[in-house]
Amino acid sequence: MQESHHQNADLLLINGLVLTLDDADQRFNPGAVAIGGGEIIEVGPSSDLAAKYRAAKSLNVEGCVVLPGLINGHTHAAMTLFRGLADDLPLMEWLQDHIFPAEQKLTADWVYWGTLLACAEMIQSGTTTFCDMYLFEHKVAEAAKAAGMRALVGEVLYDFPSPHYGLIENGLSFTESLIQEWKDDPLIRIAVEPHAIYTCSPDLLKRCSNLAERHGVPLIMHLSETETEVRQSLDQYGLSPVAHLEHLGLLNSRLIADHCVALSPEDMEWLAKRQVQVIHNPESNMKLASGIAPVPRLVEMGINVALGTDGCASNNDLDLFGEMDSCAKLHKVANLDPTALPARLALKMATRNGAKAIGLEEKLGTLTPGSWADVIVVDFRKPHLTPLYEPVSHLVYAARGADVRHSIIHGRLVMEDRNLLTIDINEVMDHVRIFAKTLRS
Ligand SMILES: CSC[C@H]1O[C@@H](n2cnc3c(O)ncnc32)[C@H](O)[C@@H]1O
Numbered sequence: 001m002q003e004s005h006h007q008n009a010d011l012l013l014i015n016g017l018v019l020t021l022d023d024a025d026q027r028f029n030p031g032a033v034a035i036g037g038g039e040i041i042e043v044g045p046s047s048d049l050a051a052k053y054r055a056a057k058s059l060n061v062e063g064c065v066v067l068p069g070l071i072n073g074h075t076h077a078a079m080t081l082f083r084g085l086a087d088d089l090p091l092m093e094w095l096q097d098h099i100f101p102a103e104q105k106l107t108a109d110w111v112y113w114g115t116l117l118a119c120a121e122m123i124q125s126g127t128t129t130f131c132d133m134y135l136f137e138h139k140v141a142e143a144a145k146a147a148g149m150r151a152l153v154g155e156v157l158y159d160f161p162s163p164h165y166g167l168i169e170n171g172l173s174f175t176e177s178l179i180q181e182w183k184d185d186p187l188i189r190i191a192v193e194p195h196a197i198y199t200c201s202p203d204l205l206k207r208c209s210n211l212a213e214r215h216g217v218p219l220i221m222h223l224s225e226t227e228t229e230v231r232q233s234l235d236q237y238g239l240s241p242v243a244h245l246e247h248l249g250l251l252n253s254r255l256i257a258d259h260c261v262a263l264s265p266e267d268m269e270w271l272a273k274r275q276v277q278v279i280h281n282p283e284s285n286m287k288l289a290s291g292i293a294p295v296p297r298l299v300e301m302g303i304n305v306a307l308g309t310d311g312c313a314s315n316n317d318l319d320l321f322g323e324m325d326s327c328a329k330l331h332k333v334a335n336l337d338p339t340a341l342p343a344r345l346a347l348k349m350a351t352r353n354g355a356k357a358i359g360l361e362e363k364l365g366t367l368t369p370g371s372w373a374d375v376i377v378v379d380f381r382k383p384h385l386t387p388l389y390e391p392v393s394h395l396v397y398a399a400r401g402a403d404v405r406h407s408i409i410h411g412r413l414v415m416e417d418r419n420l421l422t423i424d425i426n427e428v429m430d431h432v433r434i435f436a437k438t439l440r441s
């Protein structure tokens with residue numbers, strides 16, 4: 001019997017335009033990606049890989065662009081439940097008069113269904129990893145796992161009683177139990193997540209930081225989201241929110257700071273010096289009229305800035321393609337400079353910078369052999385993506401989430417030809433509609 005010279009792969013994507021988005025920034029057209037054991041085995045010309053690999057499954061992706069899965073650096077997934085509930089309000093009024101009261105009615109079960117709905121929306125729009133902060137996060141982890149998504153999750157911690165854990169002592173020990181429970185999981189990681197400086201005392205913030213340090217996990221919080229937050233912080237502590245955190249010893253590369261809109265030049269110096277990870281949420285900042293984060297300046301200063309949608313009650317969707325487009329355009333108009341935030345940077349913020357922010361840049365954010373196989377395939381055979389001169393331009397300025405055709409997470413196909421393979425979407429939508437009826441009554 002003749003010996004086979006083929007190598008085995010679980011999945012082979014062939015005949016696509018493959019963008020590695022790594023340091024080498026290679027493009028293969030027609031290109032292929034060989035996937036096995038949850039990792040990328042090889043990326044290269046289609047003819048070479050088709051001859052080399054015998055794959056359990058092969059997908060012909062001619063006419064499509066293949067790239068790393070997108071990373072949503074900040075969201076509250078289960079807030080799909082509140083999409084469109086309260087619009088056109090500033091942050092503090094939106095939160096205190098509408099969202100916090102509605103959240104008092106949440107149960108673990110609702111958070112599960114709301115998160116599954118978010119996972120469906122994210123997978124169908126090209127997101128493969130999300131960073132979440134919410135209540136009942138054990139249910140968020142469970143839902144993400146059921147959906148086959150990669151997630152960094154953490155229970156929100158604040159000084160007032162939580163509808164989930166009650167007093168903060170329980171919140172801290174609950175976070176610790178989540179860290180233990182998920183420590184060996186390939187998809188789910190846990191972070192320590194104080195809400196913001198206006199809901200957490202200095203003592204709580206220090207305890208959160210110590211907990212994150214002790215377990216070597218990220219610390220995530222909203223920071224300097226509005227001028228109101230800055231004014232309150234100056235009144236209460238005589239320091240800006242960033243200076244307040246520096247004073248408490250919280251600024252370091254483990255901190256993932258969401259928003260960072262209202263920053264003074266000194267704040268930016270601190271963020272750069274301490275190598276804090278910044279997550280920019282342009283659509284939420286626009287919708288809540290919070291302001292414009294000085295992203296081009298932060299990037300110039302060497303700060304890692306990634307992209308998030310925030311919860312979809314302040315966005316109101318979870319489509320990172322729309323977010324990249326908004327991001328690139330917002331900073332052009334804010335600076336009256338069309339070069340202020342190029343398409344290339346917007347795409348990097350949604351991929352590689354997101355991976356770096358969550359401490360996984362060795363394994364995520366690029367199509368590199370040895371990295372985890374989180375890969376999306378975008379169908380360019382569409383009127384709004386024709387003709388094709390430059391794929392990065394189309395990905396940022398013309399494509400939308402609905403153009404994503406296949407999605408692979410940790411080597412597993414979770415969407416094929418737009419069919420969700422891990423989620424019964426009709427069941428999920430039925431559950432969420434029942435929740436909305438209950439909320440209204
Ligand atoms: C209980 S989890 C997180 C907490 O934060 C609220 N929230 C949602 N979006 C924002 C935002 O942009 N800034 C501050 N807080 C936000 C959410 O409703 C939850 O209560």
Ligand SMILES: [Zn+2]
Nearest residue numbers: 222258310311
């Ligand atoms: Zn948020």
